[in-house]
Amino acid sequence: xxxxxxxxxxxxxxxxxxxxxxxxxxxxxxxxxxxxxxxxxxxxxxxxxxxxxxxxxxxxxxxxxxxxxxxxxxxxxxxxxxxxxxxxxxxxxxxxxxxxxxxxxxxxxxxxxxxxxxxxxxxxxxxxxxxxxxxxxxxxxxxxxxxxxx
Numbered sequence: 001x002x003x004x005x006x007x008x009x010x011x012x013x014x015x016x017x018x019x020x021x022x023x024x025x026x027x028x029x030x031x032x033x034x035x036x037x038x039x040x041x042x043x044x045x046x047x048x049x050x051x052x053x054x055x056x057x058x059x060x061x062x063x064x065x066x067x068x069x070x071x072x073x074x075x076x077x078x079x080x081x082x083x084x085x086x087x088x089x090x091x092x093x094x095x096x097x098x099x100x101x102x103x104x105x106x107x108x109x110x111x112x113x114x115x116x117x118x119x120x121x122x123x124x125x126x127x128x129x130x131x132x133x134x135x136x137x138x139x140x141x142x143x144x145x146x147x148x149x150x
Contacts, residue, residue: 027085032141033078035093039113039148041068043097047078050090056129057092083136090132091117095146106150113146121147 035045045068048060055061066078083089094103095113104111117134120127134142 028082029085029136029139031080031083031089031136031139033080033091034141034143035076035078035115035146036074036143037113037146037148038068038071038074038076038095039146040095040097041071043068043095043099043112045076045078045093045095046101047080047091047093049080049083050092050129050132051086051088053129056090056132057126060092077141085137087135087137088133089117089136090129090134091142091144092132093144093146095148109149111150113148115144115146117142117144119143119145 033047038045045066047064047066048057049062049064050056051061064078064080066076068076070076093115095115096102097112098104103114116122116127117132120131
């Protein structure tokens with residue numbers, strides 16, 4: 001009987017400690033995004049984060065709205081906390097200068113700014129999801145230059 005109690009105790013301890021996570025190995029961190037080439041301080045920047053191709057571009061994992069009140073020389077650093085460490089993410093963003101929650105266009109050409117992770121520069125269509133992917137396995141800063149056509 002004592003042998004069975006020891007075995008059960010060992011199994012219980014193994015189960016309890018397997019769910020324990022050391023603070024030395026967090027599973028989430030902060031993603032810093034350095035935005036550059038922001039044209040105006042008016043409006044809001046929307047940052048869309050994707051972690052699966054079927055989310056892009058219409059159903060992001062999550063999104064953030066960022067006020068532009070701390071722009072300095074066309075640049076703004078954004079920190080996004082509690083991002084799960086994972087192999088790959090993709091980011092798209094829009095600079096909604098007139099606060100209408102949309103990327104305005106004239107004849108299909110954007111009149112407001114936009115940007116993508118890896119600074120992908122599309123010409124006539126949305127870039128391919130795979131071009132936007134970046135690895136996030138530890139805290140890091142990525143740079144995104146906003147683009148304006150008009």
